[in-house]
Amino acid sequence: MDWKGYTVIYVVLFVFATAQAVVEFAGLVDSAYWAAFALIMVLSVVKAVGVAAYYQHLRWEPRAVTYLVLGGTVAALALTGAAAYSIL
Amino acid sequence: MSQDHEHGLPPKSSVSRWFLTTNHKDIGVLYLITALFFLVFGGVLALLFRLELISSGADLLGSMGYNQAVSTHGLLMVFWFISPFAFGFANYVVPLQIGADDLAFPRLNALSYWLYLFSGILMGVSFFQGTTFAGGWTMYAPLNTPAYIPGEGLGATSVVLALIMFTAAVTLGSVNFLTTMYRMRAEGLRMRDIPIFSLSINLTVWMMLFAFAALLAALMILASDHILGTTYFQYSIDGTTMATDADNPGASLLWAHLFWFFGHPEVYIVFFPALGVMAECFQTFTGRRLVGRKWFIISMVLVALQSFVVWMHHMFLTGINLPIKTIFMATTIGISLPFDLMVFSLIYTMAKGRVRFTTPFLFSLGALILFIIGGITGVFLGAIVLDYQFRGTYWVVAHFHYVMVAGATALFGGLYYWYPKITGKMYNETLGKIQFGVYFLGFNLLYFPMFIAWETPRRVFVYPDGLQIWHTMATVGGFILGASFLLMFYNLFVSLWRGEDVGPNPWEYATSAEWAVSSPPPLENFPGVPSYGTGKLEFLDEETVAERTESMPGAAAHGHAATDGGTVTDGGAVTARAATTATTMESTHEVSGEEHASHASFWPFLVSLGGFIAFLGLSGVRTGSVFYLTMAAVGGVATFGSLVGMTREPFHAPEMAIAERWPFERVEKMKLGMWTFLASDIVLFGAFIGSYAFVRVAYGWTAWHHDLIPAEHVTMPGLINTYLLLTSSFLVVLAMVAAERESKRGTVAALAGTFALGVGFLINKGLEWQHLFHISTETFPNGWNLSTNIASSTFYLTTGLHGAHVTIGLIICAYMTVRAWNGAYQGDDRAIEYFGLYWHFVDIVWLFLFPLFYIL
Numbered sequence: 001m002d003w004k005g006y007t008v009i010y011v012v013l014f015v016f017a018t019a020q021a022v023v024e025f026a027g028l029v030d031s032a033y034w035a036a037f038a039l040i041m042v043l044s045v046v047k048a049v050g051v052a053a054y055y056q057h058l059r060w061e062p063r064a065v066t067y068l069v070l071g072g073t074v075a076a077l078a079l080t081g082a083a084a085y086s087i088l
Numbered sequence: 089m090s091q092d093h094e095h096g097l098p099p100k101s102s103v104s105r106w107f108l109t110t111n112h113k114d115i116g117v118l119y120l121i122t123a124l125f126f127l128v129f130g131g132v133l134a135l136l137f138r139l140e141l142i143s144s145g146a147d148l149l150g151s152m153g154y155n156q157a158v159s160t161h162g163l164l165m166v167f168w169f170i171s172p173f174a175f176g177f178a179n180y181v182v183p184l185q186i187g188a189d190d191l192a193f194p195r196l197n198a199l200s201y202w203l204y205l206f207s208g209i210l211m212g213v214s215f216f217q218g219t220t221f222a223g224g225w226t227m228y229a230p231l232n233t234p235a236y237i238p239g240e241g242l243g244a245t246s247v248v249l250a251l252i253m254f255t256a257a258v259t260l261g262s263v264n265f266l267t268t269m270y271r272m273r274a275e276g277l278r279m280r281d282i283p284i285f286s287l288s289i290n291l292t293v294w295m296m297l298f299a300f301a302a303l304l305a306a307l308m309i310l311a312s313d314h315i316l317g318t319t320y321f322q323y324s325i326d327g328t329t330m331a332t333d334a335d336n337p338g339a340s341l342l343w344a345h346l347f348w349f350f351g352h353p354e355v356y357i358v359f360f361p362a363l364g365v366m367a368e369c370f371q372t373f374t375g376r377r378l379v380g381r382k383w384f385i386i387s388m389v390l391v392a393l394q395s396f397v398v399w400m401h402h403m404f405l406t407g408i409n410l411p412i413k414t415i416f417m418a419t420t421i422g423i424s425l426p427f428d429l430m431v432f433s434l435i436y437t438m439a440k441g442r443v444r445f446t447t448p449f450l451f452s453l454g455a456l457i458l459f460i461i462g463g464i465t466g467v468f469l470g471a472i473v474l475d476y477q478f479r480g481t482y483w484v485v486a487h488f489h490y491v492m493v494a495g496a497t498a499l500f501g502g503l504y505y506w507y508p509k510i511t512g513k514m515y516n517e518t519l520g521k522i523q524f525g526v527y528f529l530g531f532n533l534l535y536f537p538m539f540i541a542w543e544t545p546r547r548v549f550v551y552p553d554g555l556q557i558w559h560t561m562a563t564v565g566g567f568i569l570g571a572s573f574l575l576m577f578y579n580l581f582v583s584l585w586r587g588e589d590v591g592p593n594p595w596e597y598a599t600s601a602e603w604a605v606s607s608p609p610p611l612e613n614f615p616g617v618p619s620y621g622t623g624k625l626e627f628l629d630e631e632t633v634a635e636r637t638e639s640m641p642g643a644a645a646h647g648h649a650a651t652d653g654g655t656v657t658d659g660g661a662v663t664a665r666a667a668t669t670a671t672t673m674e675s676t677h678e679v680s681g682e683e684h685a686s687h688a689s690f691w692p693f694l695v696s697l698g699g700f701i702a703f704l705g706l707s708g709v710r711t712g713s714v715f716y717l718t719m720a721a722v723g724g725v726a727t728f729g730s731l732v733g734m735t736r737e738p739f740h741a742p743e744m745a746i747a748e749r750w751p752f753e754r755v756e757k758m759k760l761g762m763w764t765f766l767a768s769d770i771v772l773f774g775a776f777i778g779s780y781a782f783v784r785v786a787y788g789w790t791a792w793h794h795d796l797i798p799a800e801h802v803t804m805p806g807l808i809n810t811y812l813l814l815t816s817s818f819l820v821v822l823a824m825v826a827a828e829r830e831s832k833r834g835t836v837a838a839l840a841g842t843f844a845l846g847v848g849f850l851i852n853k854g855l856e857w858q859h860l861f862h863i864s865t866e867t868f869p870n871g872w873n874l875s876t877n878i879a880s881s882t883f884y885l886t887t888g889l890h891g892a893h894v895t896i897g898l899i900i901c902a903y904m905t906v907r908a909w910n911g912a913y914q915g916d917d918r919a920i921e922y923f924g925l926y927w928h929f930v931d932i933v934w935l936f937l938f939p940l941f942y943i944l
């Protein structure tokens with residue numbers, strides 16, 4: 001990827017970060033918390049995938065590297081999800 | 089052997105060699121000897137409390153003495169003996185079995201060992217800081233926090249820090265082994281075909297990579313509770329009674345979740361290498377290939393995966409809900425099924441072969457018998473209703489030891505099995521068999537009565553009078569078991585001088601590659617580059633390797649397809665030879681002897697020594713003692729200085745010229761090592777974020793923000809820091825682009841910009857923290873600091889951990905900026921890319937911390 005491609009990614013990341021703050025400034029967190037929660041977390045996931053795919057070049061690495069990263073992510077999510085569910 | 093012949097290493101008879109060496113075989117020997125020392129350490133403690141238990145009551149050691157002995161015995165055996173003992177073999181044998189000349193990162197391997205050793209020394213030092221940790225090896229909260237530890241509790245803090253040091257060693261080792269096994273296999277050696285011991289180690293390090301990251305998170309949080317005053321695991325004390333703190337109702341359960349998420353895979357982390365040894369010995373001493381080998385391997389893979397979804401069966405007696413208990417009961421019963429298959433595979437191998445009852449085989453067979461008993465008695469504990477009765481009793485103690493010490497039994501078999509390879513001498517077979525007999529008798533006399541006396545409460549020195557006979561038998565068994573080791577040590581020690589010399593292969597049916605070279609093997613392991621390209625092991629000479637690598641220029645860069653099950657990039661089938669990748673001419677020089685690999689470095693020892701001093705100092709800084717503060721400062725400086733020295737030291741560890749690398753053909757070893765480390769770091773941060781989510785759910789997710797966080801904690805500082813980090817990530821990729829274009833000015837500018845933005849991030853964070861520390865409101869009259877409540881603890885510690893990552897990144901960035909200024913990286917952006925992988929990861933973590941801690 002050349003510098004133009006990296007720049008496009010940067011602009012998108014910048015806008016998405018701003019959008020997350022705007023969700024709060026607009027009062028959505030107070031008025032519709034779980035909708036705001038979902039929106040903000042989805043934006044974070046999209047940003048993270050963008051950084052991993054383009055800045056860390058996962059798109060161009062063998063899939064095994066992606067599976068390695070997903071392995072750690074799934075382990076962390078399993079711990080978080082099951083532990084939180086256990087006390088609901 | 090001359091020093092020249094050892095590539096800069098002093099001879100083995102020289103003490104200095106053992107401080108300098110980075111060779112995997114030397115490190116393996118160091119691990120074995122050190123682990124056996126900790127076996128004796130933990131064993132003597134066990135004998136002490138077995139003496140105490142001859143009669144009910146703490147009349148020998150005293151109550152605190154008993155609690156310390158029991159706790160330290162468990163910690164030493166689980167952490168400092170069994171796994172490191174297995175990794176002594178792994179270090180020595182795995183590179184030989186897969187056809188590698190060493191591990192991928194030899195200095196990191198040495199660093200792992202020294203961190204392990206010094207962590208054990210710190211553990212030992214903790215006895216001299218008043219009292220050591222006395223709350224049981226599972227270290228349940230809140231008894232693991234200073235408020236509930238008698239006295240100053242500095243020894244307990246040292247134990248926590250020692251465990252952190254140990255975990256760091258394990259993480260480095262996991263990264264190293266995985267990179268080695270995926271980048272340095274002999275040509276034609278598919279993953280599924282590597283010897284079963286190496287395969288067991290491969291799966292073990294996968295589990296270690298993720299499980300120990302969760303433990304590291306738990307320990308870092310606990311250390312923070314000890315040293316910084318956060319309140320993750322503490323209940324408030326209401327007068328003189330322990331009361332559940334309304335601020336932190338999830339405290340105790342949080343520890344249990346984090347600990348057992350690590351703790352249950354740890355059982356298999358301990359047992360898998362033993363299983364690998366058993367499989368090797370069964371094959372060798374029955375003269376029969378493992379029956380159902382493919383299914384044996386599939387079963388191990390299944391267990392490795394399932395091991396991460398059974399942890400809550402250790403928590404059936406806690407307040408977790410019934411549906412989750414039921415799910416975990418099912419997964420727990422389910423994990424026994426692949427084990428059944430493995431056990432039957434071993435039994436059928438024995439039935440179909442002709443058994444040779446050598447000492448290694450006897451220990452392997454004994455381990456299998458003990459494991460079957462341990463496994464069956466464990467199924468009881470997997471059932472919720474039975475666990476309600478058995479939990480916290482000697483049933484657990486007996487079951488646990490039948491499993492874990494069964495693993496150790498197999499490893500002792502491994503010691504006899506590989507002793508001739510390591511020393512070049514044969515042990516005394518008769519004495520070995522006698523030792524097995526005494527060992528097996530002592531083991532069962534020690535642990536089986538515990539099943540009968542199961543109503544004895546665990547970790548308590550008082551028990552009903554009617555059970556005394558069983559406890560007395562167990563104590564006698566303990567001493568017999570201990571005596572058996574005297575026989576082993578005598579046998580192995582005397583055989584070093586009096587044992588018969590052995591050739592490359594003293595066992596008739598041993599077939600793995602370590603038996604194809606002399607005993608002990610030479611420093612470089614093999615007489616040429618090992619290859620299975622023709623279907624059998626052969627060693628390629630210099631000319632062949634040179635021809636092959638020259639005929640495949642850039643093969644590594646273009647990549648090749650998988651041989652063992654993977655798809656191919658061009659859609660066609662590939663052969664093992666075609667899948668082999670060649671690297672640079674640098675490797676060819678190594679093979680042809682023009683440029684030798686390095687084997688000596690003093691820095692790993694110095695880094696670990698510095699770390700030891702720093703951690704010892706940290707254990708006491710909360711007292712304000714000048715001694716401890718000085719130790720922390722001196723140790724910190726020494727560690728940093730040593731790391732810089734290690735970075736600047738010329739050390740050559742080339743990739744193999746020809747190797748099998750599925751599924752990471754195009755990912756060179758530094759990059760694979762970085763990715764593997766980051767996978768572990770994902771779990772570390774995941775566990776921190778998961779801890780935050782857990783205590784917030786326990787408190788009440790939406791009430792948390794209103795009750796515990798001041799209005800002054802606003803979004804803007806987080807948003808600014810998000811912009812700073814995103815921009816710094818952008819600059820790192822621009823630095824790569826500039827380096828590719830050989831623009832020195834562009835590279836320096838981009839790296840310097842990254843550094844400046846990172847510093848800006850930290851300054852902004854520092855200002856924000858200062859502001860929050862000193863707010864004075866009606867709800868928070870004394871500011872909002874680390875100890876104010878659980879929300880402040882999670883905020884400061886999680887973002888603090890992230891800040892520490894930023895700081896480390898900045899140190900690397902500063903170093904690289906200077907190097908770029910001096911002309912480095914032009915036309916070769918790989919180093920910047922590897923740094924970028926880390927820096928972007930730090931950025932990604934912040935992308936989640938920002939919304940969780942600033943918006944939601």
